[in-house]
Amino acid sequence: MTEAIAVQNALDDAGYRLTEARRSIADLIAGRDGHFTAADLVADARKRRLGIGRATIFRTLDVLADLRAVERLDLPTGEHAYVACEPVHHHHVVCSNCGASRDVEDAGWRAVVGDIEARTGYRIDDHRLELFGRCPDCQARA
Amino acid sequence: MTEAIAVQNALDDAGYRLTEARRSIADLIAGRDGHFTAADLVADARKRRLGIGRATIFRTLDVLADLRAVERLDLPTGEHAYVACEPVHHHHVVCSNCGASRDVEDAGWRAVVGDIEARTGYRIDDHRLELFGRCPDCQARA
DNA sequence: ACGCTAACTGAGACTGAGTATCATCTCGGC
């Protein structure tokens, strides 16, 4: 549950109000592992009878994504999902079987971007990098 | 318009029927530069009074994406877009200003994936890599 | 050239994600 506190701190530090609804959403996020969709949280909230509106969940996820307390993923299926994560730039490796995800720092990656800039003449200022595969656990289980 | 023929060949080679609707859609795609959304094509088709149904455009884009004659992109805005491209594995650099896109081969990239596999234990079998920035033209114009 | 059938089509209904609006509520600085 330390994770819920991290999310709450992120909100607080950025000058957002710490409301009941946001606290609950932070809890829901902390209670999930792997990625989750907005719809997942809506279902969770309803299951626990928290009385949080759909709109609030979308709004809060939006804010959290801005603060980078949560990262937006585009799954290969086209679904939009989120993962809780540290607010520094990094990428995710997502297990296509169980959804578990891990952070990966940039590593050799900067050099590749530099190379691409040189070859194309584009000035790259944003990128999306997501990796999908089997996590060690799911490999072992197969 | 050579591009439209490439798209048609891709369909034909894969055993799909070459219908009037598909031919028209190939033309529409060829007539676009940069990325486009399904909605763009629907609007184009309607503007030219081609009488192609919405569903058909979605279906055809689906098929073309399967054949890799077209690539699905997820723009930073969350929109789903497409670009016409060669049917070999590669990635796209997309201009966030004018939408022009260029293909980039894998280059040093394989090594980075290998490194990530070694560090995380994940077995990576799919990835999404999209780069956004300013194309040379838009840079010059600024 | 002709007929046949599976593949394809357009129309329209449907679903579900995400957004907009707005009256009401509440956090937190004073």
Place this chain on the structure above:
DNA sequence: GCCGAGATGATACTCAGTCTCAGTTAGCGT
């Protein structure tokens, strides 16, 4: 405690994408 900006939940709405189905058509076999 008071008060106002910011946040909330209900509800209505929009819009992408899917599904269904009756009607059409490409292109193979003859």
